[in-house]
Amino acid sequence: MIPELGHFVLIIALVLAIIQGTLPLIGAHRGNVALMALARPTAQGQFVFIAIAFGCLAWSFLVNDFSVENVARNSFSQLPEVYRITATWGSHEGSLLLWVLMLAFWTMAVSVFSRHLPDDMVARVIGVMGLISVGFLAFLLLTSNPFDRLLPPAPDGRDMNPLLQDWGMIIHPPMLYMGYVGFAVAFAFAIAALISGKLDAAWARWSRPWTTVAWAFLTLGIALGSWWAYRELGWGGWWFWDPTENASFMPWLAGTALIHSLAVTEKRGAFKAWTVLLALTAFSLSLLGTFLVRSGVLSSVHAFATDPTRGAFILGFLAVVIGGSLVLFAWRAPKMLTGGSFNWFSREAMLLANNVILLAAMGSVLLGTLYPLFMDALGLGKISVGPPYFNAVFVPVMAPALFLMGIGPLARWRDASLPDLFTRLKWALAVAVATGLLLPLTLDGFNPWATLGFALAAWILLTVLIGFRERMRNGARLASLPRAFWGMQMAHMGLALGVAGITLVANYEQERDVRMNIGDHTTLAGYTFTFKGTTERPGPNYRAARGTIEVSKGGKTLYVLHPEKRIYNASGMAMTEAAVRYSLTSDLYVALGEPLDETAKAWAVRVYHKPFINWLWIGALFLVVGGFLAASDRRYRIAVKKLEAPAGAAAQGA
Amino acid sequence: MKSRHKKLIAIGLGVAGLGIIVALVLNAFQDNLVFFYTPTQVAAGEAPEGRAFRIGGLVEMESVRREADGLTVRFLVTDTAQSIPVVYKGILPDLFKEGKGVVAEGKIADGGVFAATQVLAKHDENYMPPEAAHAVEQAQKAQATLAK
Numbered sequence: 001m002i003p004e005l006g007h008f009v010l011i012i013a014l015v016l017a018i019i020q021g022t023l024p025l026i027g028a029h030r031g032n033v034a035l036m037a038l039a040r041p042t043a044q045g046q047f048v049f050i051a052i053a054f055g056c057l058a059w060s061f062l063v064n065d066f067s068v069e070n071v072a073r074n075s076f077s078q079l080p081e082v083y084r085i086t087a088t089w090g091s092h093e094g095s096l097l098l099w100v101l102m103l104a105f106w107t108m109a110v111s112v113f114s115r116h117l118p119d120d121m122v123a124r125v126i127g128v129m130g131l132i133s134v135g136f137l138a139f140l141l142l143t144s145n146p147f148d149r150l151l152p153p154a155p156d157g158r159d160m161n162p163l164l165q166d167w168g169m170i171i172h173p174p175m176l177y178m179g180y181v182g183f184a185v186a187f188a189f190a191i192a193a194l195i196s197g198k199l200d201a202a203w204a205r206w207s208r209p210w211t212t213v214a215w216a217f218l219t220l221g222i223a224l225g226s227w228w229a230y231r232e233l234g235w236g237g238w239w240f241w242d243p244t245e246n247a248s249f250m251p252w253l254a255g256t257a258l259i260h261s262l263a264v265t266e267k268r269g270a271f272k273a274w275t276v277l278l279a280l281t282a283f284s285l286s287l288l289g290t291f292l293v294r295s296g297v298l299s300s301v302h303a304f305a306t307d308p309t310r311g312a313f314i315l316g317f318l319a320v321v322i323g324g325s326l327v328l329f330a331w332r333a334p335k336m337l338t339g340g341s342f343n344w345f346s347r348e349a350m351l352l353a354n355n356v357i358l359l360a361a362m363g364s365v366l367l368g369t370l371y372p373l374f375m376d377a378l379g380l381g382k383i384s385v386g387p388p389y390f391n392a393v394f395v396p397v398m399a400p401a402l403f404l405m406g407i408g409p410l411a412r413w414r415d416a417s418l419p420d421l422f423t424r425l426k427w428a429l430a431v432a433v434a435t436g437l438l439l440p441l442t443l444d445g446f447n448p449w450a451t452l453g454f455a456l457a458a459w460i461l462l463t464v465l466i467g468f469r470e471r472m473r474n475g476a477r478l479a480s481l482p483r484a485f486w487g488m489q490m491a492h493m494g495l496a497l498g499v500a501g502i503t504l505v506a507n508y509e510q511e512r513d514v515r516m517n518i519g520d521h522t523t524l525a526g527y528t529f530t531f532k533g534t535t536e537r538p539g540p541n542y543r544a545a546r547g548t549i550e551v552s553k554g555g556k557t558l559y560v561l562h563p564e565k566r567i568y569n570a571s572g573m574a575m576t577e578a579a580v581r582y583s584l585t586s587d588l589y590v591a592l593g594e595p596l597d598e599t600a601k602a603w604a605v606r607v608y609h610k611p612f613i614n615w616l617w618i619g620a621l622f623l624v625v626g627g628f629l630a631a632s633d634r635r636y637r638i639a640v641k642k643l644e645a646p647a648g649a650a651a652q653g654a
Numbered sequence: 655m656k657s658r659h660k661k662l663i664a665i666g667l668g669v670a671g672l673g674i675i676v677a678l679v680l681n682a683f684q685d686n687l688v689f690f691y692t693p694t695q696v697a698a699g700e701a702p703e704g705r706a707f708r709i710g711g712l713v714e715m716e717s718v719r720r721e722a723d724g725l726t727v728r729f730l731v732t733d734t735a736q737s738i739p740v741v742y743k744g745i746l747p748d749l750f751k752e753g754k755g756v757v758a759e760g761k762i763a764d765g766g767v768f769a770a771t772q773v774l775a776k777h778d779e780n781y782m783p784p785e786a787a788h789a790v791e792q793a794q795k796a797q798a799t800l801a802k
Contacts, residue, residue, distance in 0.1 A: 234748070344664035353668075360672065364679045371683075382690035382785055384708060386759075389686035393679050400671075513744045515724030574748040593745035596724045604725060604745050 003068050003147040006056025010147075013049040013104070014137040016042045020107075020130030024123035028196075036123035040111040043126050046133065047104040054101050057146050058088045067153035070094060070146045076159035076570045078541035086170045087160045092294060092310075093146035095173060099290070100136045102174070102181040103129065110185060110210070117206060124192035125185070132184055135317045143310045159541065159570030168228035176221025176248060180286040182214020183255060187283035190276045191325060194332045199272050204265035207279070209631040211262060212487075215255045216627025222248050223620035234576035234591045236511065236608045238616060241390040246369040247289035253362040254282040257355045264351050268413060270342060271352070273333040278355070280329060284322045285362075291318055292369070343415040350408040357401040364393045395449070402456045402499065405492060406463035410470070428466055432459035443508060453503025460496035464489050487630025494622025501615030510609045513593070517602040525609035527588060528552045534565075534592075534603065542566040544577070547592050547603065551581065563605075565592045586611040688759060692789035694796065697736040701762060709738060709768055710757040710785035718752055731756060731768070735793035742770040755786035 020042035027035025057070070061084045066072040074091040075084055089098040107129045114122045140146070163169075189207035193199045225248070230238045239245065258278040265275045291314040342348035368385040375383055406428070411421060436455025440447045467489060471481055514522045516531035523529070532548040544564040551559045561579035568575065578591040586609060593604030690708045691701045701707055714730035714737055721728070725744060729752075730737040740758055750756060750773060760770035 344660050349664070356668070356672070357675075360675045360679075364675075367679065367683065382708075382788060384688045384690065385683070385686060386688055389682050392682035392686065396678060397675055513725055576748055591745075596720065602724065606745050 002056050002059050003065065003149065006053045006060075007145065007147040009049040009056070010053045010137065010141060013046050013053065013100075014134065014141060016046040016049065017130050017133040017137055020046060021127055021134050022130075023127075024130070025127035025195075028120040028123040028127070031120070033119065036119050039123045039126035039130075042130070043104070043107040043111045046130075047108040050097075050101050050104045054088070054097055057094060057097060058085055060147075061085060061088050064157070066155070066157055067150055068146075069148045069150040072150050072154035072157050074157070074160050076157040076541055078569060079157070079160060079165075080540050082167075082170070083160060083165050086164075089173050090160050090164050090169075091146070093140070093144045095177075096136065096140050096144055096294070097146050098173060099177055099181060100133060100140065102177045103133050103136065103184060106178075106181055106185055107133070110188075120196065121192055121198075121206075124195055125188045128188035128191045129184055132188075132321070135321075139310075139313050139317065143313055157570065159568060162542070162566065162568045162571070162573055162575045163232055166228060166232050168224055168231065172221060172224040172228055174221075175217055175224055179214050179216075179218020179221050179255075180248075180251065180289065182210065182217055183251060183279075183283040183286050185214060186211040186258065186279040187325070190279035191328065194276060194328050197332065197335065199276065201266055201269050204262050204272075204275065205636070208259070208262045208266055209633075209636045211255070211279070212259050212627050212631040215252070215259055216624045216631070218248070218252050218255060219620060219627065220624045222252060223617055223624070226620075227617055230613070231578060231580060234578050234606075236578070236589050236591070236606075236610060238505075238613065241368070241387045243369050244293050246365050247292045250362050250365055250369070251282050251285040251289055253358050253365070254278060254285050257358040257362075258282050260351050260358075261355050264348050268342065268348060270348055273329075274355070276333060277329060280322075280325045284318070284325070287314075287318050287321060291315060342413070345411075345418060346416045347408055347411040347413045350404050350411055354401055354404055354408065357397060357404075361394060361397045361401075364397065365390065368393075395452075399452060399456060402460060402495070405495070406459045409467055409488060409492070410463060424466065424470075425463065428459065428462035431462060432456075440507075447507055450503055450507045453499055453507075457496045457500035457503065460492055460499070464493050464496070482633055482635070484630045484633035484635070487626040487628070487633070489626070490629060491623045491626030494619040494626060496619070497615045497622060498619030501612045501619060504612035505610050505616070508611050509613075512607050514605055514607065515596055515602060516605045522605075522607060524607050525586075526553060527558075527609065529590065529605075529607050531603070531605060533601065537564070539566065541570065542568045542575075545592070545595070547579075547590075547605075549579070549590050549605070551588055559588070561588070561590045563590045563592045565594070582614060584612075584614060587613050690785050690788075692792050693731055693733045693736040693738045694789075694793055696738050696762075696768070703762055706759060706761050706771070708757055708759045708785065709740070709789075710755070711738075711789040712786065713750065713752050713754060713756050715752050731758065733789040733793035735797060738768050739766070740768045740770050742773055744773075746773055757785050 020039060023035045024039035024042075027033070027038070059065075060068045060071050061075050062081065064071070064075065064077050064084070066075075070091055070093050071087075074094070075087045079087065087094070089095045107126060110125055110129070111122070114125070117125075186207050189203065189210070193203045222245075225245070226238050229240065230236065258275065258281075261271050261275045261278055264271045291311070294310070294314065368389050372383050372385055375381055407421060407425065410424060432455045435458040436451040436453075437446075439454045440450040443450070467485075468478070468481075471485070472478065510525050512522060512524055514520075516522070518531060518533040521528050521530040528551070530550045530552065532550060534545045534547045537544045537546040544566040547563050547565075549561045549563065550557050551561060559581050561581060563579040564577040566575045566577055567573070576591050576593075578589055580590075581588040589608035589610055591606045593606060596602045596604055688706055688708055689702070690710065693709065693711050695701060696709060701709075709731055711731045711733040714732045717728075717730035717737075719728045720726070726741065727743075727746060728739065728741050731740050732738075740760075741763070742758065742760075757774040758768065758770040759772040759774070760768055763769040
């Protein structure tokens with residue numbers, strides 16, 4: 001009964017979405033207040049019904065209802081409860097249901113936190129989001145119904161992919177989707193502004209906090225995915241330039257460009273058309289990401305089934321959304337090209353440069369990700385573009401953006417003076433260059449990549465500190481600085497930490513694959529790893545060979561690590577569970593390869609020393625916290641009360 | 655300098671910068687494209703020498719041999735028509751198995767052995783890497799035409 005109920009309420013949600021996506025838009029066009037007023041209740045109703053549907057699916061997973069095909073394929077009676085619930089979004093159908101749930105959630109949030117917006121704007125924004133929801137709900141119901149029954153019911157499930165049985169996977173998809181789908185809000189605001197023709201600073205102010213929050217969620221989602229890959233794939237890597245990673249990284253790059261360009265539009269009224277275009281781009285890339293990952297075009301842990309009708313549907317939807325929004329843009333945008341003027345050396349110009357670089361980086365990722373797919377689709381041969389391409393392009397392209405990041409926030413709007421900036425920043429520049437040159441010498445000799453990384457990290461950190469100092473010299477106290485400023489500073493600092501972490505781990509990590517018999521030891525980065533053998537250990541839904549490895553330094557045992565090799569009962573699939581000793585300055589990472597003799601006494605063992613890798617994720621956390629701080633700035637709430645923020649505070653924020 | 659000149663210089667710098675980026679991207683792209691070849695193609699000498707490429711197919715049954723150091727592995731990759739010997743030093747991915755699909759990246763070394771630098775892990779046991787499936791399909795198609 002429960003699955004049928006879920007299916008039924010999903011249909012009701014689709015009906016509501018159709019009403020939400022049509023009548024309020026018509027109402028806004030004709031100035032009909034009654035039709036516009038339908039936007040909020042339909043959006044809220046839709047959320048309730050989708051939430052019920054989601055609850056029904058989660059329930060079917062929880063009670064092991066193997067008469068539901070989705071449950072039978074993706075769950076298992078021995079699977080621990082918490083993973084049975086997360087298995088709800090571990091499948092293709094379930095993850096799409098999560099997508100629409102997130103969309104409904106964001107729409108409801110807009111309907112609640114939009115009292116200060118004009119009615120026609122609210123009607124249009126919610127209407128556009130309704131249309132997106134119609135597309136996805138139709139996709140779910142027509143091609144990927146999560147509630148399809150299986151007759152006769154399966155005796156037991158086929159289990160969830162063991163790689164996904166990890167708590168990083170519990171929260172990675174929801175956070176990532178919050179980000180993806182959050183860009184739908186920025187998209188809807190942009191479309192609403194294009195339709196109404198009111199593309200002004202007020203529009204930028206409304207859509208800014210939403211965009212920043214979506215961006216923060218996306219950042220968190222990507223960071224969690226990377227952290228999961230690091231711990232779970234057993235290779236100790238944190239970024240593989242895998243197409244599925246790129247799929248989430250492209251909207252992130254476009255979104256990063258968008259939040260910066262929105263700042264210019266809000267403060268200076270410039271870049272309007274550009275900002276709108278970025279909002280369309282960011283969401284289109286989110287859809288492209290969903291298409292790439294969900295259609296089975298890419299082979300990865302995310303591709304559940306290759307079903308051509310599904311791919312065709314998403315591709316068609318993608319074409320409608322991107323094509324439609326670009327046509328609308330081409331039609332409406334030329335009428336709005338009145339922006340504030342600015343000098344070629346000013347904060348605006350630097351933010352423009354930042355945008356161009358971010359989009360160039362995005363384009364290079366797009367090329368590397370899509371080109372192999374096109375070649376394959378056209379029958380021109382199978383090729384792949386690996387990490388060497390992305391590393392060779394990405395580092396030199398992004399380096400100037402990181403350098404500008406130090407100057408931009410300190411430069412004046414409209415017209416900045418180069419000599420003035422030089423006087424303010426010469427010490428920071430000198431210290432950063434010295435750090436870059438000297439630090440590698442103390443580590444492992446001169447290394448140009450390490451020099452670049454360290455210099456940029458130090459440069460960003462120092463300029464952030466200068467930003468604080470200059471504010472305080474003007475008499476402000478730290479606590480009284482606007483949250484937008486704090487948010488920007490924290491995010492930039494997070495990037496500095498991330499760059500430092502990446503530089504250290506990429507240039508100074510050590511790894512070794514060794515054959516180890518009981519009692520054998522190997523030394524890496526001053527640590528001695530001694531293999532003490534393996535023991536059998538049963539898990540809830542797997543059997544594991546659990547290794548014991550003692551780590552010592554100078555004859556003193558420091559840690560005992562227990563990497564595992566698991567064989568999962570339902571699928572018979574083997575999985576490496578690495579053991580990691582985390583610390584702020586370095587991780588010790590041990591993974592079991594395979595047994596090398598019949599009695600399983602000797603094993604292939606992989607040992608890593610990863611210096612400062614955790615700075616990467618700490619840096620990402622700074623970005624996330626910075627995003628939320630900036631979005632909670634007082635002036636967005638003041639706008640709620642229809643008061644103008646004091647000119648000084650507004651002009652100084654990020 | 656007039657502001658119009660400054661503007662022109664700024665635009666010129668911008669265009670030059672973009673040009674450099676595009677050149678960089680395309681250059682790196684050319685250098686790092688990795689082409690895929692089936693065992694039949696490799697056996698026919700179609701694969702490039704001295705350049706890395708990918709090979710895919712099935713791990714031939716009972717072909718996996720370990721050397722004394724415990725880490726160097728030799729096996730045959732087959733598309734059911736031709737087999738290519740592969741050597742790899744390191745830990746194999748969890749889902750590497752005889753009779754299952756595999757994709758390896760590397761170069762042809764001395765004696766026609768494919769020296770793999772990377773053996774690709776796939777995430778799902780029942781899942782065949784598309785490249786490997788493609789190789790087997792091609793070989794079977796070729797055999798079907800020969801049989802006629």
